Amino acid sequence: MGNASFRMKTVLYTRIFIWTPIIFIGYFISAQIGFKIAFLNSQVSPVWPPEGVGLASLLLLGPVAIPGIYLGATLANFFNNPHLPTAFIIGIGNTLSSYINYRIIRGVTEKSDPIYSTKDLIYFLSIGTIPGSLVSTVLGVTSLWYWDFLTSELYFNVFFTWFSGEMLGFLIVAPECTRTSFTVLSQYILYIKMH
Secondary structure (H helix, E strand, O other): OHHHHHHHHHHHHHHHHHHHHHHHHHHHHHHHHHHHOOOOEOOEOOOOHHHHHHHHHHHHHHHHHHHHHHHHHHHHHHHHOOOHHHHHHHHHHHHHHHHHHHHHHHHHHOOOOOOOOHHHHHHHHHOOOHHHHHHHHHHHHHHHHHOOOOOHHHHHHHHHHHHHHHHHHHHHHHHHHHHHHHHHHHHHHHHHHHO
């Protein structure tokens, strides 16, 4: 029993060690794209592509993706606005957002591709993106407001922009990331079988 447990932990840590930098880089780069189109506040984008990257990573790899998502979210926000408490809270919110939506999608579809069938697509569009987006929006916008990066008058404008950006990031980027990953993986498997 001890050897099997050790092997399982070794495999888990190896997967985390391999995938964390890859997910971090994907999240960080997509965050830079999101920041480029921000307009109400430098941290609030009308489309937030990293959420799609985070959700796709979780759908493909499971919870092993969490460290890469958190590091990517926290450091991307810190480099955009070097205020550590806000970066930590936004990082937690972005990570929770992807994880909550991942758990919901896996709970109702049991598939890694959120648009595998019409039924899965309906679940993805209706309940698979809203709860996590709401959590991230509340944590992110409230942290910006609390530390005076946002005035009370702008709170709800920024709130709705953040929320819609989260939703669009999930809806546009996650399906494309999962579909592209499945295509690349199937081509790789086919290549290995042929050689």
